Amino acid sequence: MSPAPEPRPRNRQAAADEASARALMRSPAAAFRHGIVQSLPFLVVIIPFAVLFGVVATEAGLNLAEVMGFSVLVLAGASQFTAVQLLSDNAPAIIVILSGLAVNLRMAMYSASLLPWLRGASGRHKAWVAYALIDQSYALSIQHYERHPRLSIPQRLAYFGGTAVALCVPWMIATWVGATVGQAIPDEIALDFAMPITFLAMIAPMLRTPAHLAACFVAIVLALVLAGLPSGLGLLIAAPAGMATGALVEWRTERKEARDAGIPG
Amino acid sequence: MQASPAEIWTVILVLGVGTYLIRWSFLGALGDRDLPGWVMRMLRYTPVAVLPALVAPLVVWPAATGGAADPARMAAAAATVAVGVLTRNVMLAILAGGITLAGLLYLL
Numbered sequence: 001m002s003p004a005p006e007p008r009p010r011n012r013q014a015a016a017d018e019a020s021a022r023a024l025m026r027s028p029a030a031a032f033r034h035g036i037v038q039s040l041p042f043l044v045v046i047i048p049f050a051v052l053f054g055v056v057a058t059e060a061g062l063n064l065a066e067v068m069g070f071s072v073l074v075l076a077g078a079s080q081f082t083a084v085q086l087l088s089d090n091a092p093a094i095i096v097i098l099s100g101l102a103v104n105l106r107m108a109m110y111s112a113s114l115l116p117w118l119r120g121a122s123g124r125h126k127a128w129v130a131y132a133l134i135d136q137s138y139a140l141s142i143q144h145y146e147r148h149p150r151l152s153i154p155q156r157l158a159y160f161g162g163t164a165v166a167l168c169v170p171w172m173i174a175t176w177v178g179a180t181v182g183q184a185i186p187d188e189i190a191l192d193f194a195m196p197i198t199f200l201a202m203i204a205p206m207l208r209t210p211a212h213l214a215a216c217f218v219a220i221v222l223a224l225v226l227a228g229l230p231s232g233l234g235l236l237i238a239a240p241a242g243m244a245t246g247a248l249v250e251w252r253t254e255r256k257e258a259r260d261a262g263i264p265g
Numbered sequence: 266m267q268a269s270p271a272e273i274w275t276v277i278l279v280l281g282v283g284t285y286l287i288r289w290s291f292l293g294a295l296g297d298r299d300l301p302g303w304v305m306r307m308l309r310y311t312p313v314a315v316l317p318a319l320v321a322p323l324v325v326w327p328a329a330t331g332g333a334a335d336p337a338r339m340a341a342a343a344a345t346v347a348v349g350v351l352t353r354n355v356m357l358a359i360l361a362g363g364i365t366l367a368g369l370l371y372l373l
Binding site: 212 | 267270272273275276277278279280281283284285287289290291292293296300303305306307308309310311312313314315317318319320321322325326327328338341342345346347349352353354355356358359362363
């Protein structure tokens with residue numbers, strides 16, 4: 001009942017406007033530095049993860065050049081772990097490649113969602129963006145672009161460049177550290193299970209919706225049922241079945257919500 | 266690992282080029298073309314389908330025990346998932362799993 005003004009929403013709005021004005025004023029060099037600074041918290045995850053990859057891949061029998069080949073040329077953690085796991089299971093190369101690519105298919109979504117923001121960029125710039133398009137550089141950039149829709153193309157590219165440098169270079173260096181350390185780790189330590197634990201830790205936070213849970217459940221059941229098939233083949237059946245399940249559950253949920261909201265469909 | 270250096274480098278190069286093309290797809294070649302809705306829907310579930318399918322047999326039949334189910338590794342897997350779901354923090358989940366495994370292997 002009191003007529004006292006509520007200052008908080010207005011202050012927040014003002015702060016947002018101010019942040020946007022600051023973002024719009026930045027030179028490309030300043031936007032680049034801004035991208036670097038905002039990426040730093042992610043290094044808490046990226047660096048240990050890359051060290052772990054270096055250690056595990058070395059333990060699996062890869063030499064330093066091969067380990068670095070993965071982190072520089074593939075530059076995608078989950079698929080690197082997937083490939084090394086399947087290689088140490090002696091799966092055929094074609095299955096290793098298909099599984100690794102399947103893990104990375106989500107990046108097509110990132111590519112599609114960045115395009116409206118980078119349409120005016122040159123082909124060469126877009127080619128570099130594609131190289132450094134990892135989960136974290138995508139997540140940071142798309143948030144930044146959506147929060148400040150009036151940024152210029154050079155400001156957008158520079159911000160992305162900052163995140164790319166701050167995230168990808170440490171990924172490579174930390175891989176090298178892990179591979180070097182890995183050679184010194186005695187065999188008694190149970191590193192065989194480092195990879196399963198890493199995968200589980202990556203999956204668990206993704207299980208947000210019934211559709212994600214259903215996709216995960218179907219994939220697990222089929223993978224266990226088909227475990228007798230030649231190495232890696234069960235995965236190529238179980239994973240698409242899980243994906244289809246997730247898509248189906250999502251579609252049914254949406255249809256039900258639309259019906260409940262009274263929208264004919 | 267039985268793969269020869271040539272096989273390993275083939276995997277690295279083809280996976281590298283293929284991954285690059287996936288990332289470049291819409292920014293470069295496909296442009297504004299829309300993928301059908303069901304394709305986008307399936308793409309959303311690639312990580313939660315591929316990674317569990319890869320990891321499930323490794324948890325149930327660990328290579329280190331010659332494929333025999335192992336309580337320490339099962340418990341470590343359960344601890345990792347539990348902490349990951351509750352905290353949504355990948356590094357904390359890895360730590361929980363690693364400590365559980367090391368602790369149980371030491372005790373059992």
